[in-house]
Amino acid sequence: MGQIPEAASIIVGLVMSEFELLPTANSLTRHMHTRSSGCRESRIRAALHCRNSEQQTVLKITTSQTVTNEDGAAVHLAPNANGLLRRHGIFAESTGANLTLKVIVPPVTQYIHGAGIVFSADLEESNKMWQHPWLLAHRVHLLSELKRGATANEGPGTPAILRTSSKAVDVDANGLVTLANGEQIRADLIVGADGVHSRTRAGLPCAEGIKTFGSGKSAFRFPIDRKAALADPATRKFAENRRVVIYPPSYNELLNFVCIHPTAGSETLKVWELLDIESLQTWTDGRLVLIGDAAHPFTPRQDAGQTIEDTVCLAVVLPLGTAVDEIPERLRLYEKYRYEHASRVQEYSRIAGRDLGDGPPLNVNEYIGYNFGHYEWDHSTQELRKWIWKRNPNLGRHDGTSSTFTTASVKFKMSRTLLQNLFPTPAFRFKSPATVAYATFPVTTLAYSHFGLYIHAVQYMKKNGEEIVGTFLPILFEDLSFRTSTKTVPSLEGADEGILCHKYIPKTCHAESKERGQADIAYTTFIPHAEEAKVVARKMTKIRKAAKCDITFDAMGWKALPTFHYIVARLAEILIYEVVEAKVVEGTGVSDVSSARRVK
Numbered sequence: 093m094g095q096i097p098e099a100a101s102i103i104v105g106l107v108m109s110e111f112e113l114l115p116t117a118n119s120l121t122r123h124m125h126t127r128s129s130g131c132r133e134s135r136i137r138a139a140l141h142c143r144n145s146e147q148q149t150v151l152k153i154t155t156s157q158t159v160t161n162e163d164g165a166a167v168h169l170a171p172n173a174n175g176l177l178r179r180h181g182i183f184a185e186s187t188g189a190n191l192t193l194k195v196i197v198p199p200v201t202q203y204i205h206g207a208g209i210v211f212s213a214d215l216e217e218s219n220k221m222w223q224h225p226w227l228l229a230h231r232v233h234l235l236s237e238l239k240r241g242a243t244a245n246e247g248p249g250t251p252a253i254l255r256t257s258s259k260a261v262d263v264d265a266n267g268l269v270t271l272a273n274g275e276q277i278r279a280d281l282i283v284g285a286d287g288v289h290s291r292t293r294a295g296l297p298c299a300e301g302i303k304t305f306g307s308g309k310s311a312f313r314f315p316i317d318r319k320a321a322l323a324d325p326a327t328r329k330f331a332e333n334r335r336v337v338i339y340p341p342s343y344n345e346l347l348n349f350v351c352i353h354p355t356a357g358s359e360t361l362k363v364w365e366l367l368d369i370e371s372l373q374t375w376t377d378g379r380l381v382l383i384g385d386a387a388h389p390f391t392p393r394q395d396a397g398q399t400i401e402d403t404v405c406l407a408v409v410l411p412l413g414t415a416v417d418e419i420p421e422r423l424r425l426y427e428k429y430r431y432e433h434a435s436r437v438q439e440y441s442r443i444a445g446r447d448l449g450d451g452p453p454l455n456v457n458e459y460i461g462y463n464f465g466h467y468e469w470d471h472s473t474q475e476l477r478k479w480i481w482k483r484n485p486n487l488g489r490h491d492g493t494s495s496t497f498t499t500a501s502v503k504f505k506m507s508r509t510l511l512q513n514l515f516p517t518p519a520f521r522f523k524s525p526a527t528v529a530y531a532t533f534p535v536t537t538l539a540y541s542h543f544g545l546y547i548h549a550v551q552y553m554k555k556n557g558e559e560i561v562g563t564f565l566p567i568l569f570e571d572l573s574f575r576t577s578t579k580t581v582p583s584l585e586g587a588d589e590g591i592l593c594h595k596y597i598p599k600t601c602h603a604e605s606k607e608r609g610q611a612d613i614a615y616t617t618f619i620p621h622a623e624e625a626k627v628v629a630r631k632m633t634k635i636r637k638a639a640k641c642d643i644t645f646d647a648m649g650w651k652a653l654p655t656f657h658y659i660v661a662r663l664a665e666i667l668i669y670e671v672v673e674a675k676v677v678e679g680t681g682v683s684d685v686s687s688a689r690r691v692k
Contacts, residue, residue: 167229168192171222171527172467172509173397176404178224179469180241187237189229192219221526222464223507223669263292265378280416281423282380283406285399290386296377371435376423381406388434390441398434401468405430408472429475430468437463461525467509474513482609498678501534502641505670511547514566514662516594519616523551523561530672532563533643538682544568545663552592552616554691560618562592567659590620592691616691623687630681641674 169177169184177184192215219226242252262270267279284292294300375387383406384399409422409429440459508522508529515521522529532546550564597613647653647661 167231167234167396169227169229169234170397171219171224171226171464173400174227175224175467175527176400176469181247182234182237182241184227184229184234184237185225187229187233189227189234192226192228221524221528223467223509223527226464260286261291263295263380265295265380267379280379281410281419284380284382284386285384286386288385288389290382292380293372293382293386295380296372296374296382371438375427375431376420378420379423381423381426388438390438397463398437401434401466402426402430404468405472408469408476425476425479429472433466433471465509465525465527467507467527470507470509470513477513498538498676499534499536500676501532502643502674503530503532503672504643504668505530505672506666506668510665510667514545514547515550515564516566516596517616519553520564520592520594521551521553523549528669540571542568542570546591548588550588550592552618552691560590560592560691561588562590562618563588564592566594567663569656588621590618590622590624593617593619593688617688618691619685619688624683624685627686628681628683630679630683632677632679634676634678636676638674638676641671643668 169189174184215226239254241247243254245251259272260269261272263282263284265282267282269277269279269282271277282292282295284290284295286292372382372387375382383402385395387402388398389395390398405426409425410419414422440463505528508524508527511529511531512520512522530548532548533543534546535541535543544565545567547564547566550562552560552562554560594616595613596611599607599610599612601607645660645664645666647657647664650657653660
């Protein structure tokens, strides 16, 4: 048996078709040595996200195959998964990926012999719902770009070290990996990303007896020259229990085919059998964690996107400064943040793979909205914030209202998944699953000035199931130097019914009290526009519109902005995609907000 390497740095082991680990260190503030083995894409995605996180990582990837030894398969990049790659500097368009402009259920046009096209949709308009493009990429080209991002000398962090012809054969939850040549490597963290045939999965106590089983479907796939396909427009008839998936990657020069058919009767063909496993009770134990198909296998629909989300979540829960003894707890957070979403998408994928008439139909809009409307970076970041807040209670949420007399406002388009992290309770949500949303920054001057963020088209769900649609006000800054100022709220144009606010006051108690950080008062308020108009008539006397506008925030720092730094830092996260309107309104009629009411 080989010697266990000594290291002063932390080694994170990514197990994909093989595994990788980290040598023990006191905290993750040191270099993290990550070993990764298994699925080529999963390994390199994990390496890329580790490198681009705040963690300093020395990543060693071990694999029994060469990275460029890949077949001609294509990859479907949903908008949310594509956005995560873009966040780390990977733009699939640069590798020849094409926009998804037309779809048939499931995510391709569906044709049945004798019935013609069942469903077809032009996606050019509906794609505007999403922050990022919906792409079809060539696997080889995308993999090469991921490899470049993880291993190139340019870029943040330490480049990953690619170690080929190294196969991992055993792993345990205490951070020990054994390679086929007898070498042993000890790490603080092992990430198993070794696909549906995972060996690292066996390291989990809940995985005993868990085996892969056939889904009843197999597939064979191949790329052909697109010109050749266009030269012969005839298509072969196919039976009701077979499916051909076709999409064009690689600068629109290839057509990728995936042919799905019953497994029975394919003994003479070398095919790709679509495998599944029973849901695991847990994805982590001690210092071992699974990602991708090792944790939740997918039939060929969303496996790439879900693996990308797994790696991003790991990067979020293991930031710079994480103590080594916190790793098991942080891995449980990863599982908590990912398990429900990945399991639900996994079940959607199974339903989408059924033959027509086999079981209840798939609600495509629900599926796409749930899947594409989820942005893992924002989701995991917010969930981690809640966990940190719970451990270290502070003042909590802040209430506010506003008034108008002279208002300069900018309405803009931005990320819905980022804005929703400002919602105080799960009862708040957006009406639409679209990942773009609209908000307004108004600066209002009365006897004092105030500046706020107003988020439009927000839906509040009452306990009795009734809905209120309004504009949510999460943040308000006021200059109260004029002592006779009157608290007022602006009237913003739009289809919303009024202004939603959330009132929160923490309990007053000594520093060591168990009640510290708990709410003394916490409820939602609503100010209906219609009732406010009955109190005071509002009249606009002058409206001026701007030709162009720009807004930026500087979080500064705790020393420069000690009281509001944590608030401004959240505003600085906002990336404005487009300014919709900028104007200055002057008018008369100031409401006293007497119509405000508590929402139960």
